[in-house]
Amino acid sequence: MAPEIKLPLRNGWITLAGVLVLGVGGLYWYYEPDLAESVEKLPPIGSAKGKEVTKRITEQAEANEKLRASIKNLKDNTGFAVTRDFRILPESGKAEEREPGARWLFRFQQVQGQIAGHAKVKNIGFPPMLGFALASERDIPKPEDIPASLAMLQLVDKVMTTVVTTPEPIHEVTSIVLGDLRGKLDGPTGRPALLRQYNLTIEIKARLDTLLWILHQFAYVEESPESKGKADYPVILLGASIDSANRTSRDDIPILTGRFTLAGMQFLSDKDRGVNAPVVRSGSASSGGGSRGARP
Numbered sequence: 001m002a003p004e005i006k007l008p009l010r011n012g013w014i015t016l017a018g019v020l021v022l023g024v025g026g027l028y029w030y031y032e033p034d035l036a037e038s039v040e041k042l043p044p045i046g047s048a049k050g051k052e053v054t055k056r057i058t059e060q061a062e063a064n065e066k067l068r069a070s071i072k073n074l075k076d077n078t079g080f081a082v083t084r085d086f087r088i089l090p091e092s093g094k095a096e097e098r099e100p101g102a103r104w105l106f107r108f109q110q111v112q113g114q115i116a117g118h119a120k121v122k123n124i125g126f127p128p129m130l131g132f133a134l135a136s137e138r139d140i141p142k143p144e145d146i147p148a149s150l151a152m153l154q155l156v157d158k159v160m161t162t163v164v165t166t167p168e169p170i171h172e173v174t175s176i177v178l179g180d181l182r183g184k185l186d187g188p189t190g191r192p193a194l195l196r197q198y199n200l201t202i203e204i205k206a207r208l209d210t211l212l213w214i215l216h217q218f219a220y221v222e223e224s225p226e227s228k229g230k231a232d233y234p235v236i237l238l239g240a241s242i243d244s245a246n247r248t249s250r251d252d253i254p255i256l257t258g259r260f261t262l263a264g265m266q267f268l269s270d271k272d273r274g275v276n277a278p279v280v281r282s283g284s285a286s287s288g289g290g291s292r293g294a295r296p
Contacts, residue, residue, distance in 0.1 A: 079195065079267040080233030086154040088147060100146040107150065108132065111157045115164060122169040130156050131176035131200060141181055149181045152198045155264040159235060162217045163204060170206035170214075171255055177201045183266065187280045192273040194280075198264045199238065203257060211242060211258040218262065236263040 086107060089097040096106035112130060119126055132153075133139045141149040156176070163173060179199030187194030204211065218235040239261035 079265050080154075081266070082147075082151045082154060086150040086157075088150070100143045101140050104140055104146045104150060104153070107153060108134070111153060111160075115157075115160045118161070118164040122164065124164050124170055124172060126160070126164070126173035127176050130160065131178040132156075145182055148183050148196070151183065151196075151264070151266060152178060152181050152200075155198050155235070155262075156200065158264075159200065159202060159218075159262060162235075163202070163214060166206070166210050166213055168207060168210045168213075170204055170210055172205045174203040174205060174257070175201075176203075185280065189280055192279060193268060194273070195268060196266045198266070199261065200263075201259065201261045203259045205255055205257050207254055208242070208256055211256060214258070215240070215260070218260075233264065236265055237261075238263050 088100055088103050092098045096102045108130075112128065115126065115130070116128070118124075140146075156178070160173070160176075163170060177200065183196035183198045185193035185195075186197050204214065206214075215237065218237060221232045221234050237260060241259045243257045243259070245255070245257070
């Protein structure tokens with residue numbers, strides 16, 4: 001009968017593999033003295049230094065948690081979410097709510113009508129296209145860009161409603177210039193984009209106290225029934241200038257021209273900032289696609 005050699009042979013290979021692993025580990029340890037020294041320098045568990053390291057790790061974890069809470073608070077207080085009135089509703093039975101092109105045009109006409117109604121009561125002039133290029137239906141944003149364009153329309157609605165409902169009527173809105181209708185991705189350089197920023201510049205002729213009231217209202221937030229307790233969003237002031245055409249002492253009509261560059265900040269979700277999220281490049285923020293607003 002032939003001797004059984006499979007079991008001894010297998011045991012031999014296992015023993016040899018173990019020796020090789022120990023040998024390689026020993027050589028690596030010998031030729032990497034920094035690693036060995038680093039391990040030797042670690043404070044023993046339970047020692048004074050070990051407790052200090054544990055304390056620092058705990059404090060760092062607590063600080064990170066507070067930072068996350070502060071960032072969340074910042075997003076809640078300064079960021080905005082697109083409301084239902086400015087979203088495409090695929091489940092709706094109405095074409096003007098379900099179909100992207102029809103939805104955008106329908107909401108634009110509604111906003112335009114509401115602004116015109118306020119302006120007519122106070123005899124305020126304003127660009128009727130609200131900064132959008134709508135000479136024909138071909139100028140409606142592309143279907144893939146309409147969700148972001150609706151967000152821009154929401155910002156225009158908020159800004160213009162504030163401007164034409166002042167206690168002391170303004171004289172005129174002379175121009176509205178929109179930034180990229182898709183919004184502009186922004187955030188720390190070299191990191192995934194943190195937010196989508198919608199920009200516009202508006203020129204207003206009014207008294208100084210009225211211009212200051214408008215600026216205050218841009219920063220003011222209030223609770224709204226739709227937000228279910230969440231605060232409304234402020235309009236961020238990126239730049240401002242106030243000029244006067246009153247060049248002599250005889251020019252006693254105190255009408256000034258205020259030029260304000262404004263932005264709405266839409267913070268991206270963690271999902272949107274995932275693996276495939278665009279990275280912000282140095283010197284400029286990237287945009288999200290689509291057509292640009294028209295100069296009046």
